[in-house]
Amino acid sequence: MTPHIGVTLADYTAGPTLTGTLPDGTAYSVPTYIPSPAAVSAGGSGFLVTNWNGYSTDYHGVEFGAVKRLANRWMARVNVAFNNAREHYDPQAMYDTNGNPTRTITEPLVDGGQFAPQSTGNGVGNVYINARWQVNANGMYQAPYGIEVAGNLFGRQGYPFPLFRSQTLGADTGLSVLVTPQVDTFRYPDVWDTDLRVARTFRVQTVSLRVIGDIFNLANANTVLIRNNNLGSTAFNTIAQNLSPRIFRAGLVVGF
Numbered sequence: 001m002t003p004h005i006g007v008t009l010a011d012y013t014a015g016p017t018l019t020g021t022l023p024d025g026t027a028y029s030v031p032t033y034i035p036s037p038a039a040v041s042a043g044g045s046g047f048l049v050t051n052w053n054g055y056s057t058d059y060h061g062v063e064f065g066a067v068k069r070l071a072n073r074w075m076a077r078v079n080v081a082f083n084n085a086r087e088h089y090d091p092q093a094m095y096d097t098n099g100n101p102t103r104t105i106t107e108p109l110v111d112g113g114q115f116a117p118q119s120t121g122n123g124v125g126n127v128y129i130n131a132r133w134q135v136n137a138n139g140m141y142q143a144p145y146g147i148e149v150a151g152n153l154f155g156r157q158g159y160p161f162p163l164f165r166s167q168t169l170g171a172d173t174g175l176s177v178l179v180t181p182q183v184d185t186f187r188y189p190d191v192w193d194t195d196l197r198v199a200r201t202f203r204v205q206t207v208s209l210r211v212i213g214d215i216f217n218l219a220n221a222n223t224v225l226i227r228n229n230n231l232g233s234t235a236f237n238t239i240a241q242n243l244s245p246r247i248f249r250a251g252l253v254v255g256f
Helices: 038-040
Strands: 011-012 018-021 025-030 033-034 054-071 074-089 133-142 146-155 164-169 170-178 191-204 209-217 222-229 238-244 249-256
Touching: 018 164, 033 038, 033 164
Parallel strands: none
Antiparallel strands: 011 033, 018 025, 054 074, 074 133, 133 146, 146 191, 164 170, 191 209, 209 249, 222 238
16 A cells, blocks of 8 residues: 555544435435645655555355366366455555545445456456356357357356545545445446357368358347446446447468
8 A cells, every 4th residue: 555654544634525316316425534734744745655454355256167078079168156355454444545544446445345456457447357256158069061069158247336426635636435335336237248159171182271150249238348437427327338249250260
């Protein structure tokens, strides 16, 4: 964590209380806290890289898998996983990475709540990786005339959809204050995707030609993956990313 140099919890005073109504009609009232300007200035407005004593995460999960090797012209594999990733805050560790006791989307300050790290590698930013269950099944059948038919089914629980309001609290500017009770109070719809492949190999003397046809997202699902989760924004709830539409791909592999 990176708290303000020389600033302790005793140096925070109450800021504005954020109130409003969540999309499901539930009212929220979230307190905020402002670091003492004098204490921040005394530390040169700097930050200290240090351990977060009293904060920890744990993970409990179970996975079931079954594999059918290729025999009698078919093969298959199935995996099902149940996950429970949590984070824990001791009473003296109820603050965000900058030492502010205000709840944020990345530090919800819920002891035993779901651990949902924010991913920013997708170019959008507000993806919170946490699925309590996931399933993947695939198989292949060797049909007559050398035709191979294969499919893959993937499903997982929708990721958390935490709602926030941006708030400047003294030296802590632009904090994303969490206004839902927990980071996963709301979730995106569950994701399901089915892909199919049909392929056949032709041989012409020493040359092999493998013709492939793939269909991705067979059901043409339009599942929403990312929305604007800033409750105070005029663009709140607008879609930023959804599952790619059905795609057909034809391929040819030439082997010598």
